[in-house]
Amino acid sequence: DAKTTQPTSMDCAEGRAANLPCNHSTISGNEYVYWYRQIHSQGPQYIIHGLKNNETNEMASLIITEDRKSSTLILPHATLRDTAVYYCIVLYSGGYQKVTFGTGTKLQVIP
């Protein structure tokens, strides 16, 4: 499985867009990029995933670079409830699905 690199922490002003980067330079062609978040001691929550096209849902947008070596999760209008640890994960699309969560990015939304 490809490894990911994320900044340890970030701050974002409430109401502004939060852009969370992730580097996955060793990703292979059949590996998806997934994003989860974990709000204080709760179980992680799925946000979004993509293969090579940009994706958008009701929670966030995912921008994947053309070479697929990095991606950015965008929360368009961050709220205080978005304060959480955000995990970027790369998953193989075939075979057994083993997930490796790193330490993620601690996003602090500031009033």
Add this chain to the structure above:
Amino acid sequence: NAGVTQTPKFRILKIGQSMTLQCAQDMNHNYMYWYRQDPGMGLKLIYYSVGAGITDKGEVPNGYNVSRSTTEDFPLRLELAAPSQTSVYFCASSQGIGYEQYFGPGTRLTVT
């Protein structure tokens, strides 16, 4: 749907005791997982299952056992509890390959 449920929420064990952490899901998911999360760290996969009767080791399986007799249930057994097993344990399930995982609320375990 209740989603993924875990019991108990909290437990304190003495060194050498045993216990079973319960996990159930009502989404008819084939895949189920057990993770542990130590303070300030990411999640580490303990065991996973791709269907009833099929289990496999994850990253940190030592000291744990699992079984999967039904699609719904995936209990995690701790034998001879040790202080190093003090952690928060999360169970998750997914529909299959390429699908998102749904997590339970966690069980906070302390071994003293």
